[in-house]
Amino acid sequence: MxxxxxxxxxxxxxxxxxxxxxxxxxxxxxxxxxxxxxxxxxxxxxxxxxxxxxxxxxxxxxxxxxxxxxxxxxxxxxxxxxETIEDKPKFQKSAPRNQEGQGFKKPYSAKSAPSFEKKSPSQAKVNDFDAMMSSFLKDSEDRLTSLKRNTEGKRGGRGGRRS
The missing domain is CATH 2.40.50.140 (Nucleic acid-binding proteins)
Known part of the structure; x- marks a missing residue:
């Protein structure tokens, strides 16, 4: 044999x-x-x-x-x-595909975001950027001050709150 x-x-x-x-x-x-x-x-x-x-x-x-x-x-x-293990399928799809044949959603783009204000095209870009930058800086500054206020008193050992 x-x-x-x-x-x-x-x-x-x-x-x-x-x-x-x-x-x-x-x-x-x-x-x-x-x-x-x-x-x-x-x-x-x-x-x-x-x-x-x-x-x-x-x-x-x-x-x-x-x-x-x-x-x-x-x-x-x-x-x-x-059937043996090698004959069995290794992967079965569970999520349906979208129409483009991709299994993922389209990425977010700023062009597809809705606009609530009407502005002239060239003026809108400049003002949008400036407005976005100033609001970002204001928000980040507010967050930093509140974070500092909350963590300052927690640093010491036996002493009271510092000011």
Whole structure:
């Protein structure tokens, strides 16, 4: 019986470690079933599931250049019943796309913002910028003074409020 990737073969557990189980495939060939390839469910201790001497069906997953054989028990059993993990879709879309084919909203632009005041085009740009700058400076100055007022009294240790 030849050992090739994808074959499902009978085997016998010859050794158990923390990370997996060694399986004798016959013809003096041994492979390793990693603990993640034993079952579809989480396994904390492989000794709870497998014991030395158990007869198992394994699928050959990989044959390394140095002769190491990677095996899987869960894929051998799932191949006969359902599709394997590689055949399942990796990602499913949940949000519908908009008309442009993008999954995102359009970024906000100042051109699309509503205007409440009517001004001449050239005058509006200059006045808008000046008004925005002065209101920003006023707001930031107000915030700084209130922040200073609230934090000044909290700096001292045992003393009273400083003024």
């Amino acid at each position: 030849s050992i090739e990737v994808g074959n499902i073969l009978p085997g016998k557990i010859t050794g158990i470690t923390n990370f997996g189980a060694f399986v004798d495939l016959g013809n003096r060939k041994t492979g390793l079933v990693h603990i993640s390839e034993v079952s579809n469910s989480y396994i904390k201790d492989i000794k709870d599931v497998l014991t030395v001497g158990d007869e198992v069906q394994v699928k050959v997953m990989e044959i390394a250049g140095d002769g190491k054989v990677s095996l899987s028990i869960r894929r051998a059993s799932s191949d006969s019943s359902e």
